[in-house]
Amino acid sequence: MACLRCTCPRFRARYKRLVNNIYPADPSEGLIKNNMEKLLFYALSHHQKLDRIAKYMYQRLCRDLYRNRARYACITVAAMDRLLMACHAPSLNLFIGSFLKMIEKLLESQDVELQVLGTNSFVAFSNIEEDTASYHRKYDFFISKFSSMCWDTNNNEEIRNKKRLAGVRGLQGVVRKTVSDDLQVDIWDSAHMNKIIPSLLFIVQDHLSDSYLERADEQFSLPVGEDSSPGKLAEFCLRELLARTNYANVKAVLTPLLTHLDNCELWLPNAFAIQCFKLVLCSVQSQHSYVAIEVLLNHLNDISKHNPKIKTSLLEALGEAIAIAAGGAIGSSIFEVFNTLLFHLKSSVAVFSNQYRRKDIPVIFPFRHESVTVTLKSFPPEDEKKFQEAVTNVVGAFGATLPAYQKIEVMTFITCKIPTVSEISEGLKTSNLSSVFPRSLLEPLLRLSRSSDSGRKRQRLLWVLDTMTLTAFLTIFLSNTTGVRLKVQKVFHRLLDRHENLPRLTPSRILLPKSEWDLNVEKCSHQDLMFMKRAGVDLFNNIFESFQDRDNKPDNIFALYRTSALILIEVNSSDIIIEFIRIAMTLQVFIDVFCLGNNKLYNSLR
Structure with missing residues (x-):
């Protein structure tokens, strides 16, 4: 009896006969619409058959791909798309399982057109809002495959752009499908973000002339069509991803971004890095912008022993980001931000000193009321000088975002950090640095005082010069330099x-x-x-x-x-x-x- 079912069409199951009838004898004629309507009616009337229909169509797709019958495979994909859009039954999850397997088969093909076809089907699926949650569905394969398509380096520009565009659209579909559903796969996981973010940045960088990155603070509509630029679409996808972040996952996006800039050596020159952080600050929600600033400062700590040119470029990007973040740039940890900047400034001053410039030795650096051990490395003194100027500029940029009363508090904090002559001599045993340290630390203080001019008018002297600030100033007044x-x-x-x-x-x-x-x-x-x-x-x-x-x-x-x-x-x-x-x-x-x-x-x- 089983043999009869296989050889005689009349003895096959009805859903198989309906599926077979949608295929024409000549694949160039395309999907038979009347028979497709019958299959749709049957599927909507018998929800329990959806799973079997999908499995059978998947089997036909695999057979057609194995026999290199690409046109029949396209007909199968079109039929699956029609079923997917028409059916909204509780059993749709079973149908989607076979549908995603079909997309995997298409993406694994070496034919670019089939890869683009599978991507289009996945994007259509990502726009469907499902009524029931899926606990078992995985998108790891799609994230890896779409990311690899973004890195395509085919010599044919048309094929390369087509694959990259498909990869970006696929990543955008994965994000849209998973980011708003807590029961789906965690798209913010580092394993996924480490693939998605570098892929999007690579395309944006490679198609920089076609993107809107130089106008990061402007809004633009989503580019559509097969002829859209991959750079524009990648940037839009990156903006959309950043706009969906919250406090818990801002770092998950920025960490791979910084890693990509490090690995690809994009800090020198830093034009692309600056534009990236402008885009980040313009896209994330304003109440979370200070988290991006904290991530940048933490990364500065991580690369504290790197070339001063790289650190200077990072600080320049930080200064541009602060101007966009404005009042929300610092957040609650105000003194921690300035303490970090002062630490890097003092470390650079120690390296800049003539006595230690050519030695890799640890030095006990005297702070007021504390000491920090700094390992000095040989770098050109002019690079260290530029880095110190960059730190000073960032301190001024941070100060410009603070209200008047906080500026005074920060100035007091910086003033009390400046070591006296006796403390410097005791810690470093050199008279040369006794003038270098206070002078360098007074530069950010002077910049901060200039930024506080407008908010200090009509304030009481007691508020501007409290006892601690005045005592610190009077101590420095008597410096021997x-x-x-x-x-x-x-x-x-x-x-x-x-x-x-x-x-x-x-x-x-x-x-x-x-x-x-x-x-x-x-x-x-x-x-x-x-x-x-x-x-x-x-x-x-x-x-x-x-x-x-x-x-x-x-x-x-x-x-x-x-x-x-x-x-x-x-x-x-x-x-x-x-x-x-x-x-x-x-x-x-x-x-x-x-x-x-x-x-x-x-x-x-x-």
Whole structure:
């Protein structure tokens, strides 16, 4: 009886007869539509037969592929697509199992057209919203296959673009099918992301002229059609994937992105890396943007021993990303961000030192209240200098996103991190670095003070200069290096000047009549007056001692004059004026005794 079923069509099962009837004698005629309608009606009327129909069609597909009858295989795929779109029964999961096996067979074929055909079927399947969950379905094969198609390097440009476009569309279908369903395979798993992200980035980079990457902050519609550029579609898929991320899986996307940039050496030059992070910050949800910044900082820690050029490129990308993230760039761990940047700055300063530049030895680096061991390696000093400038720029970029009160807190934090001369000498046993360390650490402080100008207006001196900040500044005032003293005076000027009088205090205006000074002077508040009475003694003594430094240069003298003038303007009180008259008279005695023999210094004081 079984033999009769195989040889005589009348004895075959009805669903097999209906399936066989959709195939014409000449495959060029295509699917027989009337018979296809009969098969659809039967499948919708007998849901329990869907599984058998799918298995039988899969068997026919395998037989046609084995016999190289590609046209009949195309008819089978078209019929399966029609069944898939028409049937929404609870037993559809069984049908999909055979359907996915059919897609696997097509993708394993060496024929590019069959691979594209299988991809199109999978994309159509990915757009279907299923009513019931599937716990056993796996997409590992599709992720691997579509990713490998993205890396195709066929010499024929048309075939290469066709396979890459199919690979991107397939990855997009996998993401759409799995990302919104917690019961499906975890698409955010590192094993999957390590294949998807590098594949998309490779296509975007290879088709950079066709993409929108240079306009990362702009919105654009999804490119459609077989002639669409793989670069545009890959970038759109990457944007879509990033837009679907949440707090838990932002790192899962960014980690393979950074790994790809490292492995392909795309940090030098860093134009592509910068555009990638612009795209990331423009695509992720704004409340999660600070996670991307944290991932970048952690990666900077991971490559801390690499070439400074690479670290500089990463910091440049970080600076561009901060500008897009704006207020959400730092998140809750504000001091951790600045502490990380300060650590890298101090490590670079140690490497930059002439004494240790050509030695690979560990150095105990003195922080205020802590020590860090840094292993120094030989790198060109100009590269280290550029890296230090990049750190300073990033500190300023971070500071620009902070509210005024947090800027003051961060400035206090940085100031207290600057080691004193005795601490540096004790930790490094060298006088050369005693000036390099504070001067380099004052650069980000100066940049941060400039970014806080607009938010500091009309604030109380007690808020701007609390006890800890003022004590740290006064300690650095007495540094034995003129450059350090000059920089800290400039930072102090920024903190004192709350009425924009600093630009008016120039050498050419000192000897002008009072009516031409055009200064903004307001009545001092009670809080500021009490603060100055409490902290003024130490401040005035410090200014007096700074004036007495014999290695002062004209710039140092003028900076001290500006400090004194700003104090008098901001704290407009008779008591403060009397104190400065006393200082001036005492300084006159000092000048008469010590400075008359120094013509250069004497002329600068005049």
